Amino acid sequence: MEKNIAVIRGDGIGPEIVNATLDVLDAVAERFGHKFNYEDVDMGGCSIDKYGVPLTEEAIAKCLASDSVLLGAIGGYKWDNLPGDIRPERGLLGLRSAMGLYSNVRPARLFPQLAFASPLKPEIVERGIDLVIVRELIGGVYFGEHKTEVIDGEKKATDVMSYTEHEIERLLHIAFKMAQKRRKKVTMIDKANVLDTSKLWRELGYKIAGQYPDIDYDYMLVDNTAMQLVKNPAQFDVVVTENMFGDILSDEASMITGSIGMIPSSSLGETGVGMYEPIHGSAPDIAGQNIANPIGTILSAAMMLKYSFDMDSESDAVEAAVNQVLDNGIRTVDIYTDGMTKVSCSEMGEKVAAAVLAAK
Numbered sequence: 001m002e003k004n005i006a007v008i009r010g011d012g013i014g015p016e017i018v019n020a021t022l023d024v025l026d027a028v029a030e031r032f033g034h035k036f037n038y039e040d041v042d043m044g045g046c047s048i049d050k051y052g053v054p055l056t057e058e059a060i061a062k063c064l065a066s067d068s069v070l071l072g073a074i075g076g077y078k079w080d081n082l083p084g085d086i087r088p089e090r091g092l093l094g095l096r097s098a099m100g101l102y103s104n105v106r107p108a109r110l111f112p113q114l115a116f117a118s119p120l121k122p123e124i125v126e127r128g129i130d131l132v133i134v135r136e137l138i139g140g141v142y143f144g145e146h147k148t149e150v151i152d153g154e155k156k157a158t159d160v161m162s163y164t165e166h167e168i169e170r171l172l173h174i175a176f177k178m179a180q181k182r183r184k185k186v187t188m189i190d191k192a193n194v195l196d197t198s199k200l201w202r203e204l205g206y207k208i209a210g211q212y213p214d215i216d217y218d219y220m221l222v223d224n225t226a227m228q229l230v231k232n233p234a235q236f237d238v239v240v241t242e243n244m245f246g247d248i249l250s251d252e253a254s255m256i257t258g259s260i261g262m263i264p265s266s267s268l269g270e271t272g273v274g275m276y277e278p279i280h281g282s283a284p285d286i287a288g289q290n291i292a293n294p295i296g297t298i299l300s301a302a303m304m305l306k307y308s309f310d311m312d313s314e315s316d317a318v319e320a321a322v323n324q325v326l327d328n329g330i331r332t333v334d335i336y337t338d339g340m341t342k343v344s345c346s347e348m349g350e351k352v353a354a355a356v357l358a359a360k
């Protein structure tokens with residue numbers, strides 16, 4: 001197969017982690033007989049430096065014309081004091097919106113080799129953590145009306161949360177389809193004992209579940225979920241929820257796996273072109289030193305292979321290669337412990353690429 005990938009290296013450690021990831025994609029192409037064409041796209045601080053804006057129409061067009069987008073990270077001290085509408089982050093929000101990316105998928109998986117990094121008790125960690133949060137990304141209270149008014153001399157603030165059936169159903173389909181490629185369980189998170197939006201989510205959850213008889217479906221209140229994630233995370237496979245609950249729960253889920261440099265994400269939407277990126281930022285404190293951990297980006301590329309290109313074996317091969325490298329004691333500095341072998345960002349990319357090829 002031949003695929004065109006728009007590559008946004010971005011700022012800070014972005015170019016380092018993306019370059020390491022392209023080594024791994026090249027190894028996948030070689031092993032499985034595919035051709036991946038990479039097209040560079042500027043976005044974020046580097047685009048501000050070149051064009052005066054964080055995102056150009058040309059950049060959007062290149063992304064929309066691609067089969068998928070791979071993003072490193074954007075932002076940094078240099079652009080921190082710019083006005084809000086031309087900051088690097090505005091480029092990312094603009095691109096998500098232009099691509100109609102309404103779902104954000106963030107797996108939280110604990111690698112047994114890094115179990116020491118989890119803040120949870122060993123007896124909880126032993127049962128395993130391997131879940132995915134599917135979060136609605138462009139609706140709900142973050143996108144509703146916000147206003148602050150003064151009534152009888154007192155300030156009153158209001159934020160409106162609303163969802164349409166269409167917005168909920170399209171996200172639920174993503175969650176159920178994802179569960180079909182995993183352990184076949186979906187848990188829908190809501191606050192249906194209080195909120196009308198949640199009552200609609202719950203009603204539609206049952207409706208859509210009926211279309212996926214192979215999936216074990218259940219729901220849970222958001223406050224209980226926050227507790228269950230630290231008490232018994234092994235019970236979750238795919239967790240699906242609205243924007244604000246997903247924002248909070250996905251950070252909690254990332255935290256219990258212990259390491260920010262290891263976690264990938266994907267955003268899928270209306271156009272069929274997905275965007276894949278690690279969950280961390282541009283880490284300006286370590287940029288340019290070739291010490292960043294590229295595994296979150298490498299695993300994002302593995303998600304791209306599975307969910308955008310239907311290349312399940314290729315995706316599994318990348319995940320197996322990451323596991324193999326960790327088993328061999330190879331570590332970037334952020335996950336290093338005594339007795340392991342410390343490698344740079346580029347060396348980590350080379351090791352994972354070599355492991356992909358060695359399994360040929």
Ligand code: NAD
Pocket residue numbers: 013017072073074075076077089092260261277279280281282283284285286291292293294296334
């Ligand atoms: P950050 O995620 O960049 O860094 C937080 C800490 O984690 C830092 O100490 C950093 O060195 C470390 N870290 C992050 N990724 C790492 C990796 N792969 N390997 C090793 N260590 C890693 O968050 P921040 O410092 O709050 O933000 C820095 C910049 O990134 C800001 O400009 C912010 O706006 C931007 N940002 C961008 C994105 C994105 O591109 N999607 C997301 C979040 C933040």
